[in-house]
Amino acid sequence: MMQDSIDFGTMNIPKLFRMMFIPTLLGMILSATINIADGIFVGRGVGNDALAAVNIVAPFFMLATGIGLMFGVGASIVASIHLSHQKVKRFRSHYVLCYRFPC
Secondary structure, eight states: OOOOOOOOOOOHHHHHHHHHHHHHHHHHHHHHHHHHHHHHHHHHHHHHHHHHHHHHHHHHHHHHHHHHHHHHHHHHHHHHHHHHHTTHHHHHHHHHHHHOOOO
């Protein structure tokens, strides 16, 4: 079985960009579609005040998501560095910490 490998150190930057762009774009489109669907269901089902409340809370939700991603990606980078240096015990401690204290 052939595996795709991504080498961020030696691959061509435009090729890397294209490889990462499509999944990122699809994720953003899906997230926007979910927000639109929430607005439609809340607006029709509950009313205008509930729709206003959803739209007021949306930036706080995005902020919480951003902070959680920041800590999650940062911790995974530290864990990956330890794993690449064959420091398995330190890798496991960081890996467990990522899941024990989620944001």
